[in-house]
Amino acid sequence: MSGNRVARVLAGVVLGMALGLVELAFLAVAWPARLIPAARPAAARGLGGLMALERARLSRWLGHDAPRRDGGYGFLLVRAALGVLAGYACVAGLFLAGLLLLGGLWALAWGRAHPVPVSLPGVRIITDSGVLGLTGGAVLLALVVLLTLAIGSLERRLAERFLGPGDHELMRRRIAELTATRSGIVRAVDDERRRIERDLHDGVQQRGVALAMLLGRARHSADHDRTAELVAQAHAESRRLLDELRSVAWRVYPTALDELGLRAALTGVAERSGVPVTVHYGLAGRPASEVETALYFVAREAITNAIKHAGARDILVVLTEDERAVSVAISDDGGGGADPSGGGLAGLARRVLALDGTFTVDSPPGGPTKIAATLPKTPPGEDGAGSCG
16 A cells, blocks of 8 residues: 555544544533434534534545435444544554654664663564664554554444445445346346257257158158148147247247337236236336336246246236336235246346346245336436446
8 A cells, every 4th residue: 555545544544533522522512402402403513514524534535435424423423432542542653653763763873872682582682772763663653554544444434334335335336236237147148048949949849850750751651541641730730830939939039029018018928828817007108128128028937937836826917117117016826935046037137137126036935926126217328327426
């Protein structure tokens, strides 16, 4: 760490000691004054002024841009006590280190040094008093520097605890969050590709093989009636193959979502499900494309899981919105026990988090299950949304 940074932190700690004395005096008067209704406005103004000074000190000298949040009397009391004790320790340490250094230099410069016996475990040496003073002063100065840095870090942690994280910490957290969600969406895309490959291999490909075998047998059959029967079977298999292709294509991405919107796409999911699905659509307009797609896949996957794994007999899908966000909640009367870390739900969570949304799963054993997702109306990256600053 540079000497300039150490000097800035030391200045902040020393100023904290002076400000701490003022804060303790203020608290001694303002704390009991809170019991007097007429004195409360003056106490509140004094608290606000001291908090402004604290935020300025933290920002200027300790590198913590505290948000404009009132830490209250509790923060002021803890901060003042820490500031006075820490500032006293640093100032006393600097004073003693300065005395030792100046004394050592004086002894060496003016020939006033004299031998000083020093006893160490198993060793006894004779050293010069000037050298001993310089060495002791340098060691004490180093300890003061370390103590100052530790106090500065403790001050920042205290401010973060009471006032909230500063801009730099928020940026660091945001970068970490973006890194995690980027990794998550890449994993979700890979999982989706594997699912599509399984659908094609286990469904479409098998039906294609069956169709080819039926046509091959019909081609080599000499019996006209048998050939007609095989062709009829091949025709039926081709119809099933087309249905399977449409189903796979719909699971990849429904064209109705782009052409007709989320309401129509969810209506299609409800119509193809094997149990009653009720959709309450409370959105005034169409959300942004990324948000609309995420809402669709959350609802579709939740419906599929409820039917396939929970044995649900009735499913309710509710879409709502407010000024800033849109939400979807899917509840069912199934057996519950859904695992949020499972492949399907974990993929949905990654998709939602990538859009700065929230995803929750409430599924106790025995049911019922409720899956909810809330996403901002403006996706990250549009109109400055999701920025780090």
